[in-house]
Amino acid sequence: MNLRIGKLELASPVILAPMAGVTNVAFRMLCRELEQQRTGTVAGLYVCEMVTARALVERNEKTLHMTTFAPEENPRSLQLYTVNPKYTFEAVKMIVEEDLADHVDMNFGCPVPKVTRRGGGSALPYKRKLFGQIVDAAVTAAAGSGVPVTVKMRVGIDDAHHTHLEAGKIAVDMGASAVTLHARTAEQRYSGDARWDEIARLKDHLGDTVPVLGNGDIFAADDAHRMMTQTGCDGVQVGRGCLGRPWLFAELSAQLRGKEIPAPPTLGEVTRIIVRHAELLADFDGERYASRDIRKHIGWYMRGYPVGGKVRASLSQVNSLQDLRDILAPWADSDALPDDADGARGRQGSPAKVMLPEGWLTDPDDAAVPHGADVMNSGG
Structure with a gap:
């Protein structure tokens, strides 16, 4: 079961979702090694942790270090946090010209208060004109390079402000090569169950124009298959489910490609x-x-x-x-197996009101760049 993103051909539709402080080069290499050891091949895509477009352009030392890829990593996938079309264009142009990555994803899904209160992350797709300008800037900068640009987002800010259908269409119209949906609102954060039906709605809305990838509650070998069957999505991104389980990608990849699922490690x-x-x-x-x-x-x-x-x-x-x-x-020689390894991992918490800039919801067509959102996240 292959997945095509622009010119990238992947033998497995399973992608490691970028996670701050987790998906550094060491963790990505470990996931790749375990997939190779357990299935005989590296078939999926492993995305680096998010870096800030402005910090990359300004050559922040920490940011440049975070973009390190091992020689064995192919294709190289980099995720940008961005709120400004200008820095988006300059960052993607830099990535292309200096051959820093083979794929660029843009983060519009982060629900963290320090990000949304400045209009970044999952708050930004509500500003549809600005969102479109940012995606357009990235695609324009990558034009002709073969580096596909993709977008990751959430269902919306809260249940009164769903944005995924409109934002998905805008992203496609601007030239994005794929769209990933974390099937929760920003208000949900990581609590409750992911709403896979919203992935199905997005897939139905976009049709076959670009691949639609689902994210949320992939914890066991069969979860990816269930999500793709239930929603019609073209692939899955795995985040918290792989925490402490870097071998999960081998299991997911094998299951989706019709191979024998490797036994869980002792x-x-x-x-x-x-x-x-x-x-x-x-x-x-x-x-x-x-x-x-x-x-x-x-x-x-x-x-x-x-x-x-x-x-x-x-x-x-x-x-x-x-x-x-x-x-x-x-x-070292124990053959013990875990009593309960599946299920939610990492932060979950409770739903909480989304912190937004004052007046943020007044005009969705306001294309003003959020003040200070890119500076606040410089260095990562």
Whole structure:
């Protein structure tokens, strides 16, 4: 089951959704390695964590580091956070001319208050003229390069302000090569169930003009198939479901391509995957960073496995790769399987009123660039 995005041909319609602080080069490499080991091929697309268009144009050191891709990564997929047509054009032009990536996605789905209160993320598609200008700027900058531009968004701000159907049509009209829908409103954040019926509505609305990708509540091997069957979407993006489960892409890819689904890893295998994750982090950012960063992944990796609270606490305080290896060593040969590995992972929280700039909902045709939204997110 292939997926075509512009000129990109993917052997699997499964995509790693960009997640801040997670989908760095180390995590992407780990997901790719596990897909290769467990299925014999790397078939999907793995997107880097979001970077800010203005920060990229200004060559912010942190932002440039976040755009690092390993030599083995092909195709290279980069997601931009953007609120300004000018910086959007300049950023995509830079990506094309300096060969920084093979695919550009734009984030209009972030529901975080510090983003929406300045008019960015999932607040921006409500401003349909500005939204169209931004997509047009990106597509224009990429024209003739073979680098497809895609858009990711939510159902809308809240149930009184759905924007996905109109925004999807605008994105297609401006030349976007695919549209991804996280099937929640910004007000929902990550709570409750994703509304897969809204993915179906968007697919019906856009027809076969471009691929429509679904995002939300992909937690197990069969979920991607169910979403595609129920909604008619052309592919899926996987976010929180892969936290602590970088092998999930192998399972999803195999299932959708009619291959045998790999068995879930034993506890012993998971210990080796954790160490490999930390080693990859160290390769790109040094051991000190790796020792700190791997801590936040421990709870996700160990979910359902019988290791006990003391071990989990020790793992959450590791200070070196050797510490990590030593703590995990007693379980290296364990064939234990998790009691409950499926289900929601990561942040969920509760619905909350979306923070917006004053007067934001007054005029959807106001094309003024939100003040300070791109500056606030500089560096990532």
